[in-house]
Amino acid sequence: MASGGLSNDVVGESSVLTHECGVFGCVATGEWPTELDVANTINLALIGLQHRGQECAGIVTGTGSPSDRFNDHRGMGLVSSVFDTHALSNLAGNLGVGHTRYSTQGKSEIKNCQPFVLENIHGQIAVAHNGELTNKNSLRKEVLERGVGLRTASDSEVIAQILCYPPEKREGRDWVERIKYLMRRAPLAYSLLIMHEGEIFALRDPFGNRPLCIGKLMTPVDENHVEGYVVSSESCVFQSIGAIMHREIAPGEIVSITKKGIASLDVVARPSNKPPALCIFEYVYFARPDSVIDGQMVYGARYRCGQQLGVESPIEADVVGAVPESSTPAAHGYAAQVGVPFVDVLAKNRYIGRTFIQPTKRLRQLAVAKKFGALRENVAGKRVVLVDDSIVRGNTMGPIVKMLRQGGAKEVHIRIASPPLKNACYMGINIPNTKELVANQLSVEGIAEIMGADSLAYLSLDGLVKSVRNGAWKTSFDKNASDNISNGNSGDKEVGHCVACLDGNYPVDLDW
Template sequence: MCGIFGCILASGVPPGCLASIANDSLTALQHRGTESSGLVGTSGKDNDHFDMVRGKGLVRDVFNEDVLKSTFNESIAILGHNRYSTAGMKDAINCVQPFVVHAVVGRVAIAHNGELVNVASKRSEILKRGVGLSTDTDSELIAQIISKAIADHVRSDNSELGDISKELETVMEEVDISYSLLVMTYDRIYAIRDRYGNRPLCIGTLRPGANALKNAQNGSGQSAPFGYIVASESCALPSFAKFDREVRPGEIVEITRTGIKERYRSARLPTPAFCIFEYVYFARSDSLFEGQQVHRVRRECGMRLAKEAHIDADIVSTVPDSATAASHGYAQKSGIPYEDVLYRNSYVGRSFIQPNTELRQSSITKKFGVLTQNVSGKRVVLVDDSIVRGNTMGIIVRLLKQHGAKEVHIRVASPPIVHPCFMGINIPDTKDLIAVNKSLEDIAAEFGADSVQYLSVQGLKESVQRGIEASKYPQVGHCMACLTGEYPVDPYDF
C-alpha cells in the first residue's frame, strides 16, 4: 500500500522547485503510509552522489522547508516514498525508503510498493551469492536483485551510463508479483509495474501556469513541459500537472529530461490482477484508475448494497472518510435520508494502517466523536467500506448506542474478507479475520449491532467494471484473492 513518487525537470529548466513539488505530492499520498517517509535527489552531474532525507513519521514530521530547500536545491530529479509495512522491521530506520545501493554504474535509488510472493526463495538466492541484507524487507531485496542484474549484465551495447533498462528487463522477467517500482539513476527515472498490474502507478506532465517559466515556450506559443511526474495515484499530481496515463502491466517507462518513452513491455502478459481493494479502501476518492474515478465506484457499490441488503431505517450514515461515497449511494438508492452521525478528527491517521491492534483500537476513540442530536432515537444504517479484523466496529457501535441510537445496522460496501493477502496488504492469517467461520448473526452479536450485511462479490465486480471503457482498456482483471481465495499466482508454490 506504500506511496511512491518521482519527478524530473525538463531540459533547460533550472533546479530549485522539486523539493516543494515532492513535499506536496508525498503529503497527497500520506493515506498510503504513515510509518516513514523519504526523499532522494540527484543533480544529474555525478553518478555516485545522491542527496537524501529520510525519517520515521508523517511527511510533515520528516521534512521542513529549510531542510528541503538546502538539500535538494540543485536536484533535477527526485524520488519519494511513504511507508506502510507488511514485511520487515517496522521500527528500524534502515527500512525507510527510498533504498540506495552502490552498483557498477554508480548509485541507484529504488522506491517500492507491493510485496513479493516469492520473497523467501529470492532472499535465499541472494544470500547464497554472498550478498548481506541489513533488513528483512522485500524492498531491500528488490534493490539487491537490481544491483545483481546490473553486475551480471555485459554492457556491450554502448548504452549510456545511467541507462539500466536492459537490466531492469531481466528483473521484471524473474520477479513475478507484486510491485510497482521507481528506479532512479543519476540522470533518469524508470517506472515499472509488474506483469499483473497488481499495484497502481501513473504518469503526468508538469506544465507551468500563465506566469510561470515565461521563457519555456514551444514553437506553437504553448507552454512547454517543465517536468514529468510519476506516482502511485493521480491525486499526487499537482494542480498544474496533466494526467497522461497509467503505467501498463509489464511495462518499463523511462523518464528523462527530454521526455517519457516506453522502453519495454513484457511479452508474457497474464490476465491483469489489479488489486480491487484500491477501489474499496486504499486509494483517495479523487484518484483515477482504469479511466474512472474511485469516488464513482464507491458510490456505485453503495447503490448495489442498497439493492442487495435493504433495511427499514430512519437515516443512513457512514464511517468517514473512505465509506462516505458508498453511504451516499446507499441513501440515494434506498430513499432513506443521509445524516452524519460521526465527527472525524482529521488529525488522527487511518486506523487500518496502524501496525498493531492496540494502536488501531486506540485511534478509533481518538478519531471519532458522535453527533448526538442526529443519532438519538434513530434507526441507523451505518455503511462502512470493509471489515477486516472487526476490532474497531464494535467500539463505533457502542459509541452510537451510548448516544441514543435506537438500532444500528451495519452495511459493508465490499464482500467478507476470508483469505490472507500475500501481495502488499496487511490482511493477516485467516484466524484474525472476523468473517471466517462466523455467521452474519455471530458478527452482529460481536459488534452489538442489530444486523450485518455485506455486498456480494458479483456486486463489487460489476460496480468496478461498469465504468471501464472497453475500447481503452480491452483487457481488464482484478485481484480479489482476499475475497475469493483465487490468487493470481499460487502463493504456496514458493
C-alpha cells in the same frame, strides 16, 4: 471472548487495513541546472500520498551527472515531520524520487526507509517500491547465493540488488534488460521507480497489482509549457503540485522519463496469458477518492458499490450514515438507491492519525471514542443504516454501534460495501492471518451478534466486481506502448482485479 478467539476490544490500528507505501518521481525539463524546486515538489506530493504510508519517508535527488553523488534524506514519522526547510535545502537536484512507507516486511526503523540507494559498476541507483514480492523467499536466496549481503529484511532491498546484476548475455549497463530480468523472475507485486543518472525508469508488475501514473508539471505562468514530468502511485497529488494527468502506466510496461520526455520502452507479458490483477481494495479503501485508476475516479466506483449494496440488501430505515471517511461515497450511493436520506451520524477527530495499540483494556475500549463521536440529534429515535467499506478483525464496529445506541439510535443496521475478508494478502496489504479475520471465524449472523447490530449484510463479490468494472475503461497508452502490446509483448488491455483476500484464489503461486 467471542468464539474463534476474537475479542470485542478495540486494538487500534490493527483493526484497519494499511497499505505498504506510495512512490513519486520528478524530472525537470529544459536546461539543467533547473529552476524547478524538485525536492519540494516531491515533498508536497508525498504529503498527498501520506495515506499510503505513515511510518517513514525519504527523498533522493540527483543532478543527472555521472560524476555527482545523490543527495538523500530519510526519517521516521509523517512527511511533514521528516522534511523541514533545512532538509529540503540539502536536496538540490534536477530529478528525484520519493517514498512514504508502511512496513509489511522489515521492522519500522530507519534502515528500512526508502528509497534505497546502491552503487554498482555503472554508478548509483535509487529504488522506490510499492508492493510485496510473492516469491520473496526464492529471490532472497538467489541474491544471497551470489555472495551479496543484505542489510534489511525488506524485499525492496532484494529488488535493488537484483537490478545490479549484469544483464544476461549483454555488455554494459543495459537497464532495460536488468529490469526485464527482474520482472520475469518476480511476476508481482510492485510499482517501482528506479533513478540512474539523468533518467527515471517507472514500471508496474505484469499483473498491474499496484497503480502507477504519469503527469505533466505545467509552468504557472504558461499553462502550455511543461517544466517537468512526474510519476506517482496516485493521480490525486497532481492538482496540488500544478500537474495534469497524462496517462496510466500499463501492467508490465517499462517507461523511461528524462528531461527530453516520456518513452515506453517495453512491456513484459504476464505468465500463461493470465488476466490483469489490480488490487480491488484500491477502489474499496486504499486510494484517495479523487484518484483516477483504470480510467475512472475512485469516488465513482465507491458510489456504485453503495448503490449495488442497496440493490442487494435494502432495509427499512430512517437515515443512512457512514463511518468516516473512505466509506462516505458508498453510503451516499446506498442512500440514493434505497431512497433514505444520508446524514452524518459520526463526527471524526481529524487530528487523530494512527492509533497505536493501547496497554490496558480500558484504553483499548476508549480508542474508538478518541476517533469518533455520535451526532445525537441525527440518530436519536432513528433506525440507522451504518455503511462501512470493510470489516477486518471486527474490533472497531462494536464500540461504534454501542456509541450510536447511547446516542439514542432505535435500530442500527450495518452494511459493508465489500464482501467478507476471509484470506490473508501476500502482495503488500497488512491483512492479518486468517484466524484473526472475523469473517473467517464467524457467520454473518454471529458477527452481527458480537457487534450488537440489528442486522449485517455485505456486498457480494459479483456485485463488487461489477460495480468497479462498470466504470473502468481500457487504459490509454501512448503509441509506443500500444505498439509493444499489439506486437504480443503483453496480454490485451482488459481490466482485471485481484480478489484473493475475498475468494482465496491468488494470481500466482506463493513462495512464502
